[in-house]
Amino acid sequence: MIRRPLKQVRGVLRLPLLLLIWGVFAIAMWIPAVHAVIVDDHQTSQSFFYSGIVGLTLVAFVGLSVSNRVPRYGMPGQLMTLLATFVLLPLYLAIPLQDALRNTSYLNAYFDMVSALTTTGADIFDRPGRVPDSVHLWRVLVAWLGGMFMWIAASAVLAPLSLGGFEVTTRAEPGRSDAILRESQRPDPRRKLIIVTRALAPVYAGLTLALALLLMLCGESGLVAVSHAMSIMATSGLSPIGGIQDAQAGLAGEMIMFLFLLFALSRLTFSSDTVAVGHGRLDKDPEFRSGIxxxxGVPMLLFLRHWLASLEVNASDDWGMALTSLWGAIFTVASFLTTNGFESAYWFSAQEWSGLETPGMILLGLAVMGGGVATTAGGVKLLRVYALYLNGLREMERLVLPSSVSGEGRGNRRLQSNGAFVAWIFFMLFALSLTLISVALSAFGIPFEQAMILAVAGLSTTGPLVEAAGQVPIELNLLDAPAKLILCFAMVLGRLETLAIIALLSPNLWRN
Structure with missing residues (x-):
């Protein structure tokens, strides 16, 4: 009796991966449907409930039609599934969103779902009161599932292919690895994917639950606490109240969220199965140390600027304001470095204290650097920045002593040479993508400054930049349809990274 259910479960797991992901999100639609019933919003409940049924029905029909096929899974197919998930799945996720709101277009709903699934968090609905609470829950839930999806995909798909930042430390070429051959020799290469999911999903869910409970203990309401907890873990920056400035948790809540933001600095904060550069200790991890x-460092420079630029600003000695401004800068810098995008309630005090009217360039630079490899953070990644830093130090040393030998350890010497070369290639591809997207947005009448902010926000998956980086917030719902589609492309490209797209076009990858 026990073998039959196990056999059925194994049969389900052998279905196409995109179909399984589709089914998970279809079931997830019933969560906002139940919430809508509880808050007596039956129209919204019907939108999500029936959309979930339709989605599961399609999954069942397609699953039955391919159940007799002998599946042939491989790493290229899984990488293609990642791309299809971010492009095609939002077409389905936008249906209940558009039906529940009824006052927005399908393109806006699709844009919002791409933004949520890629953990970008670019809020096209600029007024929080416009969206019902159940719809807010759906948006943060999609972003949370998207973050968990990337956690799992980083270890099970990107790491074996030497992509997603792992190409900096590996000896193989990006998109090629000996692991591809080993995986192809197994009867089911998705076995590793299942193992990684079983290992990481409980950790991800447990950390989110712990953060939500701590926020509620600080006085936050249930929906806001859960939403902010999901947004912090997924680094999406979505909030049902438009940010944490008006949160009831206050300073204690910000401090707790700051601690959980550190999980996006390095993979070693939650797992040691994929060590970046040979160090299993957090205090020796270059990503974590660089992030700290x-x-x-950046908040301290802003703090000291109060006296360094005392001729331009009012050099007040209010130490209460000084401490609050320092904290506001620390939290906001950590938030944008991890590509979350929450602004501290004391960020305005930090701007007044430092005398910077529009510190948008600082926030843009932090978002471009990004967080750690194999985390939910986007951007260039701290490991690549560290590799370029080591290479720069080595080149300056060789200018003085051309015949010198690097005194770095074995792992750092590899970062200085091959790792830095690959990191530089990625940085150039990132800059080229940034240029092309900015030019494309400018072609549709968007001013250059706004086009640059939108391009950085999309490629670094830091949606709140559209409101925080410029002198005037950018209203996404006023953009033309082609501009929204370009931003969707930028968000998908920023989430998967350019090297992964190039790897999909490589014949060697599919030949292996």
Whole structure:
């Protein structure tokens, strides 16, 4: 009796991966449907409930039609599934969203779902009161599932292919690895994917639950606490109240969220199965140390600027304001470095204290650097920045002593040479993508400054930049349809990264 259910479960797991992901999101639609019933919003409940039924029905029909096929899974197919998930799945996820709101277009709904699924968090619905609470729950839930999806895909798909930042430390070429051959020799290459899911999904869910409970203990309401907890873990920056400035948790809540933002600095904060550069200790991890240095260094520079630029600003000695401004800068810097995008309630005090009217360039630079490899953060990634830093130090040393030998350890020497070369290639591809997207947006009448902010927000998956980086917030719902589609492309490209797209076009990958 026990073998039959196990056999059925194994049969379900052998279905196409995109079909399984589709089914998971179809079931997830019933969560906002139940919430809508509880808050007596039956129209919204019907939209999500019936959309979930339709989605599961399609999954069942397609699953039955392919159940007799002998599946042949491989790493290229899984990488293609990642691309199809971010492009095609939002077409289905936007249906209940558009039906529940009724006052928005399908393109806006699709844009919002792409933004949520890629954990970008670019809020096209600029007024929080416009969207019902159940719809807010759906948006943060999609972003949370998208973050967990990337956690799992980083270890099970990108790491074996030497992509997603792992190409900096590996000896193989990006998109090629000996692991491809080993995976192809197994009867089911998705076995690793299942193992990684079983290992990481409980950790991801447990951390989110712990953060939500801590926020509620600080006085936050249930929906806001859950939404902010999901947004912090997924680094999406979505909030049902438009940010954490008006949150009831206050300073204690910000401090708790700051601690959980550190999980996006390095994979070693939650797992050691994919060590970046040979170090299994967090205090020796270059990503974590670089992230902490930036989080403490940038706010300190802003703090000291109060006296360094005392001729331009009012050099007040209010130490209460000084401490609150320092904290506001620390939290906001950590938030944008991890591509979350939450602004501290004391960020305005930090701007007044430092005398910077529009610190948009600082936020843009932090978002471009991004967080750690194999986390939910986007951007260039701290490991690539560290590799370029080591290479720069080595080149300056060779200018003085051309015949010198690097004194770095074995792992760092590899970062200085091959790792830095691959990191530089990725940085150039990132800059080229940024240029092309900015030019494409400018072609549709968007001013250059706004086009640059939108391009960085999309490629770094830091949606809140559209409101925080410029002098005037950018209203996404006023953009033309082609501009919205370009931003959708930028968000997908920023989530998967350019090297992964190039790897999909490589004949060697499919030949292996």
């Amino acid at each position: 240095l930036i989080i403490l």
